[in-house]
Amino acid sequence: MKGERLFRSLRLWSGVTLFVYVFSHLLNHAFGLISLQAMETALGYFAAVWRSIPGAIVLYGALLLHLSLVLWSLYRRRTLKLSRSEIVQVSMGTLIVPLGVSHVIGTSGARAFAGVDPSYGYVLLSIWSGGLKEILIQFAFVIVVWVHGCLGLHLLWRLHPTYHRWRDLAFAVALLLPVLALIAFFQRGPEIMMLAAQDANWVAALRAKTHFPSNAVAAQFFAAMNWTLFGYVVVLGGVFAARIGRDVIERRGAxxxxxxxxxxxxxxxxxxxxxxxxxxxxxxxxxxxxxxxxxxxxxxxxxxxxxxxxxxxxxxxxxxxxxxxxxxxxxxxxxxxxxxxxxxxxxxxxxxxxxxxxAQAAHHHGQEREIAVLFADIRGFTSLAEHRLPYDTVFVLNRYFRAVGEAIEAAGGHVDKFIGDGVMALFGLKGDPAAACRMALDAARRMAIAIDALNESLSGDLEVPLRIGIGLHAGVAIVGELGYGASRSLTAIGDSVNTASRLETMTKDFACELVVSDDLAQLAMIDLSTWPAHEISVRGRTTALTVRAIEDAALLPAPVKTGKTAAIAAQ
Ligand code: FES
Known part of the structure; x- marks a missing residue:
């Protein structure tokens, strides 16, 4: 696996080096929008870096390394069924050598082996005298290299949040740079051709200054290009042949x-x-x-x-x-x-x-967590709704949902769902169970206070004040995203959820506002012994569950914050 990491980082850094080279090269081209002279001046700076001995070692080292690693990865791939972006990336990559061979041998090769000075005057004259085919090849070369590089960086960085912040700017640069470089190419190329047609002395001076290769030397360049292309096809074919051989051998095994x-x-x-x-x-x-x-x-x-x-x-x-x-x-x-x-x-x-x-990756496949669960609903809601117009019922319900929803969220809970006139909330999706239990008790207290305030503001509308029943329990539950399509949401299932729901219905039996299990109170480290205890049997438990019946949840102790830790103190 260390080898795999090394392979990836070498491929990455060789690719990034080549991208920096291409970026600076296109930037140099774009100076042609100003003038041919500006291009040549900028070329001086470009050459000082990339044509120096260290620059050339880095550049050609990166080129050879990247090409070798890409061919190796082509061999290692078990399938050539690729995603769309991978198809574009790989096919652009394989086209780079055939499209770029004439440019590389005609400039860097000519400089190294024939002492040619590959200035913009020399390069543009060579390309534009080569006719439409040569011009289109260079045009395609720029596009292919640039798209391959940009797509590679996009695939590499797209999972980084920082990249998403800069993506639009990066896209604008990726679009603008080759466009400006190509506009300069199509501006200065015809200009050079016109100069050459009008002034034979200018051409002679340029040829002399750049050590323009003779026809015999140019023929050698063409031969070198053809051999390079032949070698590339042989190596590429060898990679595919090796893949087939490997598959045949492996098929004989188990x-x-x-x-x-x-x-x-x-x-x-x-x-x-x-x-x-x-x-x-x-x-x-x-x-x-x-x-x-x-x-x-x-x-x-x-x-x-x-x-x-x-x-x-x-x-x-x-x-x-x-x-x-x-x-x-x-x-x-x-x-x-x-x-x-x-x-x-x-x-x-x-x-x-x-x-x-x-996003919430842990919840996609379900996770067991120790959480606190709250269920609440309005007591006697059916008879309340019977005596009201539907519009009034919806109005009162929405005020109620808002009051309890805000109370739960203010305490740090997650409103799981509203069911009819009931609500289910979860505490402890993050953080420790003890804090979750304290939050759940605080939510119950806030809900009771909020309902009192709601009753006061609706006193003219309601024949009898709203009363709620709340059940609270803590335990292990399975937390995960359940549902289908747009209805998929984070929720919890399990015995502890069922128990919390059961405690909520028991508020009727005990004629109280809140029934809370001792399990939750102990986890929260809150003393609820002043309220009456009851033993109840719960399905799935061998022992009875001790619960506290609290007549008015607004009288629960309020939390006191000390630094980052919330503790509960008696009022
Ligand atoms: S495809 Fe496996 S981690 Fe991305």
Whole structure:
């Protein structure tokens, strides 16, 4: 895995070096918008960096390294079924050598082996005298190199929040720079051709000054270009031949068999990652970062076969920890299964985007947490609604929802849902259970106070004041995003949720406003012994549950903040 990290960083830094070179080169071209002389002056600075010995070592070292690593990664890829952006990226990359060979040999090669001075006058005259074909090749070369570089950086940075802040500016620069460079190219090229046609002495002076290659030397350049192209095709063909040979050898070994939901399956020899198996079998599988192990969108739950897998690398472990993944969840792009049978469930929809992967990632596949749960509803709401117009009922209900919703949120809770005239809220989705329990008690207190205030403001409208019943309990629940489509939301399920709901209905039996379990009070470290205790039986518990019946929740102790810690103190 260390080798893999080194491979990626070498590929990244060689690519970034080449991008910086191309950026400065196009910037140099853009000076042609001012004049040919401005281009030549800027070329002096450009050449001082890139044509110096250290600059040339860095540049050509990066070029060779990047090309070799790209060919190696082409060999290692188990499938050539790529995402759309990868197709553009790879195809642009493979076109760079055939399109750029004449430019590189005609400038850097000519300088190194024939002492030519590749000034803008020399380059523009060479290209524009080559006719439309040569002009179009150079035009395509600029576009292909630039798109390849920009797309590479975009794929690399798109998961960084900082990039999203600068993306529009980066896009504007990415669009503007090649456009300005090409406008300069199409302005200065015809200008040079006109000068050459009008003034033979000017051409002779330029040829002499730049050591313009003779026809014999130019023929050698063409031969070098053809050999380079031939060599490139042979190497590229060799990579594909090596891929085929490898696949034939591997097919003779034992097979990996993967079963996906809906009876889909993939199988083959060892080597590919689970993500590559999905792609080979045509099974849609999210992979925002393109299999680089950074986005987590490819994550899968593994059932049968999990024991056969190698442990996650530190890099994979870091990503899994970031999303709070349980032990049976792995990144499909990082796991290369051994022969055997595996049950695989991709956890994100195939069209998942980066933001979806990062947002509340832990909740996508469910998580056990110790939380506090609150249920509340209006006592006697049915008879209250019977005597009112529908509009009035909705008006009163919305005032009530607002009052209790604000109270819950002010205490630090999460309003899970409103059901009829009831409300369910969760505390402790983040943070420790003790703080969650204190928040839940504070929410109950605030709700009672808010209902008193609401009754006062609606005193002219209501025949009888609103009364609510609240149930509070704490325990382990499964927290996750449940639902379908737009109705999908974060919620909790489990016995502790059912118990909290049951305590809320018991407020009728005990004729009180709040029933709270001693479990919650003890976790919160709040003494509720002044209120009467009752033992109740709860489904799923072998022992009775002790609860407190509190007639007026507004009398609960209010929290006192000391620094960052909230403690409850008696009023
Ligand atoms: S595809 Fe991004 S982590 Fe696997």
């Amino acid at each position: 097979l990996v068999r993967l079963s996906y939901p809906n009876r889909r399956a993939a199988q083959g020899p060892t080597g590919p990652s689970i993500l590559e198996f999905s792609r080979l079998a045509g099974i849609p599988h999210a992979s925002v970062c393109g299999g680089r192990g950074r986005c987590s969108t490819c994550r899968v739950r593994i059932g049968r076969g999990i024991d056969l897998l190698e442990a996650a690398s530190p890099a994979e472990q870091r990503v899994l920890a970031r999303i709070g993944a349980p032990d049976n969840v792995r990144l499909a792009c990082q796991v290369h299964p051994q022969p055997g049978d595996y049950d695989i469930t991709p956890l994100l929809a195939a069209g998942a985007v980066a933001q979806e992967a990062l």
